[in-house]
Amino acid sequence: MFGYEFYVDPSRCIGCRSCLQACEECETHRGKSMINFDFIERRESIRSAAYVCWHCDEPTCAQVCPADAIKKGEDGIVHSSLKPRCIACNNCVLACPFGIPKMMEPEQQMMKCDMCYDRTSVGKRPMCATVCPSQQKCPLGSGDQGDL
């Protein structure tokens, strides 16, 4: 995908939620964060995890969509639902094993992480990766796997 691999290491997540804030500033979905973030058993530990879309080869969200509203682009990115087609049925929200698609109630449309295609398509890193202080999310170029 654009010559990058995108690597998410939950063991490095410090729960700062910087990625959520950065995600909200993405040009393609202003003001809405697309990251699935949670503290895992906060009572027991401080473990946290922030997940972005895996952009599956065979995306379950697209397969279960009755309106054929979820498309995977040639660049490998699984996009938010097409607004004219999405019927807000929540099938994709329930089907995704990673909890990525989000139903936007006011718009009645499913939106999801699109790997900041406006940025990645011009060689920039996704918003979340640029702000991660522990580099939990790290785009790997060739031979850049040193400290991971």
Add this chain to the structure above:
Amino acid sequence: MPNGDSTKNTSRGDDSGGQKKKRNTGWETSSNTWHVYRSGPSQNYWTKSWMSGGTIIFTKFTSLKRPGACRQLADYYGITYERVDQELGIFWPCPSLDHPGTPRLFTDRMFYTHDRKAHFNVTEWRPSGDPVDEGYPLFLTTGRVVSQYLSGTQTRRIGALVDQIPEPLAEIHPRLAERHEIKDGDWVRVTTRRDELTVRAQVVKTIRPDTVFIPYHWPGISSANRLTHRTLDPRSKIPEFKVSACRIRRAEGPDPSPDDRGPLKSYESRGGA
């Protein structure tokens, strides 16, 4: 930049703000603000920040090469924007352009002391100025939550950050909570020798059973510093905000609003020394 020793990595975040948007990062607060970068008593570097923002400042910063011994540690000379991009950040000190950076300090076992050896400094224990006893059997410690900064005058103005943690929560260990019949989300009244504060409980195993933690970013009736005391470290004069004695009990609801409660009492009238 919040660099601890273990994360002293210089990395760029400047391509995160959208293509056109200028982000206010402190040094560009005003288009004609002059900034002083000082290194040693005799060197002042002035930068007009509108010239090209970060690049100029960073270049100036890295050019302040070895003015004194104290700068050996923080030598950024070999760190350039290009290298930071290529190498996903560089650990300082990095004294030259071909230096790989220093992910771990002192691997050569040469320390910045007169005999080049690491020194242990003994600190004698003394009791807190607000000791734990039967009446106040628990430790109270105050600190931060990640989405707020200090008194919150900057960060509490940002809605998305406020939404993350809108009010202070008292972290309480499940064993302590069970003893006081407190459940997660219950109101808890925390009382010290000065004042009392009612906040919601967050029951977590990540705190000691003899300790209660309350973050301090809120003002007025939510202020954790109503509970802390004024004892200072005799030398550095740092207050002992991290350790107070307290007791807790379950409460039915929040404290009355400031209007019902009258003006906040002065520290002395609350029994502070």
